[in-house]
Amino acid sequence: MSTSDIIKKTEDLIDALRATCGNNGLSGDGNEYKIVVQMFLYKFLNDKFGYELKHIQNEEYRSRFNEAAHWESAYTAMTDEEREDVWDYLPADTPKLKPEHLIANLYNRMNEGDFSSVFDNTMVSLGQLNADKFSVKTSGKSSVALLESLTNYVTDPDKRDDFARALINNLTTFNFEDIFHQKYDFFSTVFEYLVSDYNKDSGKYGEYFTPHAVATIMARLLVSPDETIHSAATCDPTAGTGTLVMALAHQIGEANCSIFTQDQSQKSTTMLRLNLILNNLVSSLPNVIQGDSLIDWGHERKDGTFDKMFDYVVSNPPFKEDFSQTVTNAAFKNTDRFFAGIPNVPKGDKQKMEIYLVFIQHILYILKDTGKAAVVVPTGFLTASAKIPLAIRKKLVDKGWLRGVVSMPSNIFANTGTNVSVVFIDKGKKDDKVILIDASKLGTTEKVDKNQRTVLSTADEDKIVNTFRNMEDVDDFSKVVSLDEIKEKKYSFSAGQYFDIKIDYVDITEEEFNRRMTEYKSTLAKQFEESHKLEEEIMKQLASLKFNEDVKGE
Structure with a gap:
């Protein structure tokens, strides 16, 4: 068969x-x-x-x-x-x-x-x-x-x-x-089909299904094919059904890494366990924790500390969600972990709390000094001037940890219209170069139930990965910048703000030039004539207006 x-x-x-x-x-x-x-x-x-x-x-x-x-x-x-x-x-x-x-x-x-x-x-x-x-x-x-x-x-x-x-x-x-x-190559396709109907409740914590293409791109950009890795500790603190961490493990080599995950969703944890079993990663099941990563982190050393533990971290955290009970919990307080601060709980709608900003800080805290991470964020994070997102971007740049950013096409997630980008972090980076990619024009659109979803082809994935790895400037697609250039742009991570503005010059004959100028003058003359008529009509209408003495003011 x-x-x-x-x-x-x-x-x-x-x-x-x-x-x-x-x-x-x-x-x-x-x-x-x-x-x-x-x-x-x-x-x-x-x-x-x-x-x-x-x-x-x-x-x-x-x-x-x-x-x-x-x-x-x-x-x-x-x-x-x-x-x-x-x-x-x-x-x-x-x-x-x-x-x-x-x-x-x-x-x-x-x-x-x-x-x-x-x-x-x-x-x-x-x-x-x-x-x-x-x-x-x-x-x-x-x-x-x-x-x-x-x-x-x-x-x-x-x-x-x-x-x-x-x-x-x-x-x-x-x-x-x-x-x-066959393991991953077969079961990643089957698993996506299996869980597709159980990840449609737009916005429930930990239950967004990260598209396979996005997971693959993140894994390929964290681990190059010529790397030899042994005994890597990989983590996803918002694991969902495990798509991201599974792609990462496959890229590293399942035998060469241990997987650590946490998610407070019972549904997602059930499916994550299945995903690990399908892919011969049963040895990592003891490292699967169901619970709130921010107040009840389940992965720590014998002395109770948990900072700087992981070689690789991947995450697609909830963007906006009610975590008001979490941030008021006594166990949550840790100023070293949350250096940029905690977003306010909106008074009108607690579901709009920007909790992803807390998860980014948690990820930086648990990442080793030589570790790498890839985090899905709303694209608005790249330029937001508010205190917390700006403080996080400043730290990534000032510490030299930012490796690159890829802005994805709109509707890459079928169950949310939020535009997303992926921020790549490398704490052990030795140079000051950063690549910013605008992949928003890639992909084709297909209808999933009542929603439109953008699907990236293998060629699209390869274009993103190869451009990123080679640190290439590509017109209207990618730009390699220095950390100082990012500072000059007020720590903006948006590729579009760094693209060169180009003016295309077209050679034309004197005869063509004169013809075009005649057309422009003729068009403007007609527009001026219409404008004058309109002015005269307005003045006539104003002149006809008279005060009505029958209307008395109060």
């Missing part, structure tokens, strides 16, 4: 799971995403387990699984001791499944009474068996289980058995085994 066929079947699986939810009154329900994501994950883990059994580093076991008509039957026929021995041979990121956890087992039991209980108990049991490997933590140190009961989301108890049967039937149409070696 080709990759395109598997992508199509995977998308069909996702659609079928959504349809099953819809048929049971759960379409658009707040729990629909849990059901779809969990069943997708259960399918993946089941097929992953079978794939690893067929490639196990034990010739006897490998033969038994590959020679059997169905590996599930061979595995079920083993003794408990043999199965535990098999587990010892499996890679560290492989889930453990008992025979009762297999999709095949649930399929064979679908005609049993109270099947919904069998189904739910299987999910919970499988999650508990793998809790040490696949759980994530909240900032309060509680564990969030891998799998949970699902049929209770159907309000009518009489429909729960059929709901569970329908979910299992959805999982039996194909197998993931042929694409496990």
